[in-house]
Structures are given as C-alpha cells and as structure tokens.
Amino acid sequence: MRILDRYIVRECVKVLGLCLVVFIGIYVVVDLFEKLSRFLEARVGAGLIVRYYLFRLPKIFTEVLPVAVLLACLLSLGGLARNNEVLAMKMGQVGALRIALPCIGVGLAASLLAWVTVEYVAPPASERALNIERSEVRRLPAYRITRDSDIWYRAQDDRFVHISLIETRSGVIRGMSVFELSPNFDLLRRIDAREATFDQQDWTVHDGYQLELDKNPIRITPFKQMKLSLRERPEEFARVARSPEEMSYVQLRQYIDRLVKSGVSATRYMVDLHAKVATALVSLVMAILGVSFGLRTSRSGVMLWVGVCIPMGFLYYMLLVLGFSLGRGGVLPPLVAAWLPNVVFGTAGVISLWRLRG
Numbered sequence: 001m002r003i004l005d006r007y008i009v010r011e012c013v014k015v016l017g018l019c020l021v022v023f024i025g026i027y028v029v030v031d032l033f034e035k036l037s038r039f040l041e042a043r044v045g046a047g048l049i050v051r052y053y054l055f056r057l058p059k060i061f062t063e064v065l066p067v068a069v070l071l072a073c074l075l076s077l078g079g080l081a082r083n084n085e086v087l088a089m090k091m092g093q094v095g096a097l098r099i100a101l102p103c104i105g106v107g108l109a110a111s112l113l114a115w116v117t118v119e120y121v122a123p124p125a126s127e128r129a130l131n132i133e134r135s136e137v138r139r140l141p142a143y144r145i146t147r148d149s150d151i152w153y154r155a156q157d158d159r160f161v162h163i164s165l166i167e168t169r170s171g172v173i174r175g176m177s178v179f180e181l182s183p184n185f186d187l188l189r190r191i192d193a194r195e196a197t198f199d200q201q202d203w204t205v206h207d208g209y210q211l212e213l214d215k216n217p218i219r220i221t222p223f224k225q226m227k228l229s230l231r232e233r234p235e236e237f238a239r240v241a242r243s244p245e246e247m248s249y250v251q252l253r254q255y256i257d258r259l260v261k262s263g264v265s266a267t268r269y270m271v272d273l274h275a276k277v278a279t280a281l282v283s284l285v286m287a288i289l290g291v292s293f294g295l296r297t298s299r300s301g302v303m304l305w306v307g308v309c310i311p312m313g314f315l316y317y318m319l320l321v322l323g324f325s326l327g328r329g330g331v332l333p334p335l336v337a338a339w340l341p342n343v344v345f346g347t348a349g350v351i352s353l354w355r356l357r358g
Contacts, residue, residue, distance in 0.1 A: 004094070005101070005102045008076070008077075008080070008102040008103060009103075009105065009106060011076040011079070011080065012073060012076040012077075012102065012103050012106045013106060014076075015071070015075050016068055016069060016072035016106065016110070019067075019068035019071050019072055020064065020065070020068045023064035023067060023068055024057070024060055024061065024064055027063070027064060028053055028060070031053075032049075032053075035137075038137050038138075039137065042136065042137045042138075044136060044137060048132065048136060051132065052129055052132045052133065055125045055126070055129035055132070056125070056126070056129045057125070058117050058121045058122040058125045058126070059122050059125070059126050059245065061117060062114050062117050062118055062122060062279070065110055065113075065114055065282075065283055066282040066283045066286045067286070067309075067313060069106070069107050069283045069286045069290065070286035070287070070290045070309055070313075071290070071306070071309065072103075072106070072290065073103040073106070073107065073286070073287050073289075073290025073291045073294055074290040074291075074293045074294045074309065075294070075306075076103065076294065077099070077100070077103060077290075077291055077294025077295055077297070078293075078294045078297035081294065081295065082297065086099060086295065096356040097353065097354075097356070099295065100291035100292075100295060100353060103287055103290065103291045103294075104284070104287050104288060104291060107284045107286065107287020107288065107290075108283075108284050108287070110283035110287070111280055111281045111283040111284040112280075114279075114282075114283055115277070115280035115281075118248075118249075118276055118279070118280055119248050119249055119276075120248065123245070123246050123247055123248045123251070126246050127246040130246065151163040151166065153236075153237060155178075155230065155231070155232050156231045156232070157180075157231070158180065158181045158182070158183065158185075159178055159179060159180050159181070159230070160178075160181070161176065161177070161178050161179075161230070161237070162176070162177040162178075162179070163176055163237060164176070165259070166234075166237055167259060167265075171197075171234025171235070171237075172195065172196075172197055173195065173196040173197075173234075174194070174195055175193075175195075176191075176192075176193045176195070176196040176205060177190065177192045177193075178191040178228065178230070187213055188212075188213055188214045189210065189211065189212050190210070190211040190213070191205060191208065191209075191210050191226075191228065192208045192211075193205035193206055193207065193208030194206055194207040194208055195207065196228070198233065198234045202228075203228040203229075203230045204226070204227055204228065205223070205225070205226050206224065206225050207223075207224060207225075208222070208223060209221060209222040210222075210223065210226070244269065244272035244273075244276075249273065249276050252269065252272065252276070253273060256269050256270060256273060267327070267328060267334060268327075270327075270334035271324055271327040271328050271334040271337050271338055273334070273338075274335050274337075274338035275324070275338040277338075278338045278339045278341075278342050281342060282341075282342065285342050285345050285346045285349060286345075288346065288349035288350060288353055289345060289348070289349040289352070291353060292349055292352035292353040292356065293308065295353075295356050296356070312345075316341050316345060319340060319341040319344060319345075320340075320341045322340075323336075323338065323340035324337060324338075
C-alpha cells in the first residue's frame with residue numbers, strides 16, 4: 001500500500017470511528033428513553049439494562065455502520081478537498097477514481113466486518129437480548145429453544161408443549177406433542193400430532209395418537225382429527241420462535257428448508273435470507289456514494305452534501321421497506337426484493353463516481 005493510500009485510509013478510519021461512537025450512543029439513548037417505562041414497571045436493575053444493551057450492541061453496530069461509512073467517506077475526502085489536498089493529488093497525475101479507491105476499500109472491509117457480525121456474533125447476542133426482554137421485562141412464560149429451533153413451552157394446567165416447527169405468520173404447527181402432568185409431576189397423558197391448527201378460540205390436532213397413562217390398562221387412541229383444550233394462542237408460541245435476526249444465514253437456510261418440506265410457504269423468510277447478504281454489503285454501496293460526494297465538495301462545500309445524505313438515508317430506508325413488503329407479498333422475487341435498494345443506490349453511486357474520472 002502506498003503512503004498516499006495509507007494516509008487516506010487513516011483519515012477515513014478516524015472519522016468512521018468517531019461516527020460509530022456518536023451514532024451508537026444516540027441509538028442507545030433514544031432506545032433507552034423509549035423502553036424506560038417498561039424497565040421501571042418491571043423494576044429491572046441497572047446491571048441488567050447494561051447487559052441488555054451490550055447484547056444488542058452487535059445488531060446496533062450493523063444498523064448504524066452504513067450511515068457511518070457514508071459520512072466517513074464524505075467528510076474525510078471533503079476535508080482533503082477543502083485543504084486543497086485533492087487538488088494537489090490531481091496535479092500529481094492521480095485520478096479521482098484512484099483517490100477514491102482507499103475509501104472504497106474501507107467500505108469493503110466494513111461490509112466484510114458486518115457480514116461476520118451478522119453471521120457469527122449478532123444471532124446469539126440478539127437471542128440473549130430478546131430473552132432478557134421476554135423473561136425479565138415482559139414476564140412471559142418460561143421457554144427453551146434448542147439449536148434446531150424446536151420449542152419447549154410450559155403451558156397452563158400443568159402441561160408442557162413441544163413444537164418441532166411453527167410458521168409464525170399463520171400459526172400452523174408441524175409436529176406437536178402435549179404432555180399433561182399431575183400436581184406431583186407424574187405423566188398422565190400425552191398427545192402427539194403431525195399438525196396443529198388454531199381456529200378463532202380452539203386448537204385442532206391432526207393425524208396422531210393419544211396416550212392415556214392414568215388408565216388401567218394404558219390406553220392408546222389414534223385420531224385423524226381431534227379438538228385440543230389448550231389455553232395458549234398461536235402468537236404465544238410464535239413469540240418464542242426464533243426470529244430471522246436470531247439465526248445465522250445457515251440456520252435460516254435450514255429453517256426455510258424445513259418449512260418447504262412441511263408444505264409451508266417460506267417466501268417471507270427467503271426475503272430475510274437474501275437480505276442478510278444484501279444488508280451486509282450496504283456499507284460498500286454507501287462508500288461509493290460517499291466518495292462521489294466527497295470529491296465534489298471543492299465546488300459545493302461539505303455541509304451541503306451532508307444535508308443531501310439525510311433525505312438519501314430516508315429514501316434508502318423507504319425503498320428497503322417497499323422491497324421487503326413486495327417480496328413478502330409475492331409481488332417481487334425474494335432476491336430482487338432484498339437487493340433492490342443496493343442495486344438502485346449502487347448504480348447511482350457508480351455512475352456518479354464514473355463522471356469524476358480523470
């Protein structure tokens with residue numbers, strides 16, 4: 001790496017670090033004020049609140065990183081342009097694209113770091129944070145989630161429910177077992193069903209058998225369809241199923257395969273799967289936009305382009321939400337829906353940067 005490249009990278013990384021500290025701090029403060037009433041009502045201690053935000057830190061980092069990269073590239077190159085350093089580089093026969101390359105490299109490194117965080121760090125950390133929110137703040141019933149996304153749920157009336165797979169949108173359960181216990185924790189009855197559905201207020205189990213251990217002799221009764229007296233609603237089970245943010249790319253891919261094999265539509269989860277890769281590369285897209293803005297500041301000033309970044313951020317978010325909605329609704333293919341904002345903004349950034357060549 002040449003001295004000039006190291007100098008530009010160093011300036012960009014310094015601004016990036018400052019932006020990350022500021023943005024993460026603002027995010028945590030705003031989120032804390034939003035949740036403060038819940039924490040006070042639940043009488044949560046300061047130590048638990050600190051742990052909650054420490055576990056949320058990887059997710060917060062990946063969310064603010066693209067904006068931080070955008071401003072870091074813009075402000076670092078803008079500062080060089082304001083001090084006529086960019087002009088000096090051009091007089092030394094260094095083209096605009098060559099000047100932009102180190103900052104784009106920082107954006108690429110940020111995208112790789114975001115991918116590692118999303119894939120390996122954020123899922124278990126997000127799961128721990130959500131567990132704190134569910135059990136300590138919202139006081140939901142205890143539950144356990146295994147690596148395979150199976151759910152053990154302690155229901156009312158001394159029952160334990162095991163769910164192999166739940167489609168959170170429809171509430172359809174594939175592979176359900178209900179264990180009814182006595183007050184002394186003796187197993188009285190067990191129901192195993194291939195599928196369970198919920199209609200207004202009642203559960204119906206399909207294709208299974210009922211094992212009654214309190215009968216003498218023990219009675220096994222197969223059934224095609226049977227009403228099940230269970231007080232819990234689908235959203236209570238779905239609430240404890242892992243969300244896409246709690247799963248890595250591989251885990252979400254396996255979950256989608258299980259949904260498809262069970263005959264459940266997995267379109268919305270396919271959008272989330274492609275979005276994991278697309279959102280990790282947002283930092284690279286923002287770096288391209290940032291350098292194209294930064295190299296123009298000699299004519300317009302840094303603050304003008306900083307002002308342009310704010311509505312651009314809202315536009316990107318609106319396009320992201322629109323793409324996800326169209327993808328989950330089946331209007332757009334999941335791959336197109338997840339990559340739509342990156343394609344639009346990446347194309348605009350490349351065109352803008354190409355016009356500065358020379």
